[in-house]
Amino acid sequence: MTKLAQWLWGLALLGSTWAALTTGALGLELPLSCREVLWSLPAYLLVSAGCYALGTVGYRVATFHDCEDAARELQSQIQEARADLARRGMRF
């Protein structure tokens, strides 16, 4: 099953469960407070997912490691390499 198919299945399952519960199609009499929460659950989850995404990406950008040492080391190795290669007969 492709990832797209998995997502569609998952959404269909959750969606139909939610629809069944909120429209009372299964004949279940849930207390009013439960049904109110259920009704706004998809919107709530969507907003939460958006916040989670922004927060996660923001955190990862902020903690993205800057390799200053690697850049410095590379610079000095470039000098060393050029000198060594010139000694061995490289014409740049």
Add this chain to the structure above:
Amino acid sequence: MASGEASGLSTRSPREPEPRTPRQDKYSVLLPTYNERENLPLIVWLLVKSFSESGFNYEIIIIDDGSPDGTRDVAEQLEKIYGSDKILLRPREQKLGLGTAYIHGVKHATGNHIIIMDADLSHHPKFIPEFIRKQKEGNFDIVSGTRYKGNGGVYGWDLKRKIISRGANFITQILLRPGASDLTGSFRLYRKEVLQKLIEKCVSKGYVFQMEMIVRARQLNYTVGEVPISFVDRVYGESKLGGNEIVSFLKGLLTLFATT
């Protein structure tokens, strides 16, 4: 090879590589180049240094696509300096793309492991011994360098570039759940037969090609290990990441999402 000569009656042709025991692991580094006259000597020097210090057996295969800037001349000088058993020149007439460069390189590789990396000094050969150790440790089919985990990281990226990179990676993780943290990275160690199998199956280009390799590898139940690497970007100033690239990345991502 010493063992072939000792038997005396070997019927193997001299060009055919002998099957390798773990003690005889050999690592072929593929370096596709286009206009890398400045960087090629430096990357080769760093590779030679890294392999000599760690003692692993290696060869470097330079696949130049008819660079007009004299890259080939530089490659020939390197072959003279380091020997044609270590530096293999396998050029092509024109710029033909990365996938075919890998195919071409693998055909000529005598190692049982292949290392792919960028030739522009953004990938540092000092990580290769770590890749090799990781591969042996977990008997991995693929070891991928990651900029996003451990003390992996980047130098030379501004805020915008970092946001795009992390954002794209986040979406990729959510949609593809690939089991590897850095999908667009191209610093990897593959078992030779694994790379051959994967190239056959992959159809995308550019960033998406690297992503597709890992996704297909997981489909085929290959194991992927990761090693944090540092990526030193010296060419970002030449705007490698325009709107076009982003659009084609998203198109490729959605294609992988819908077809794998």
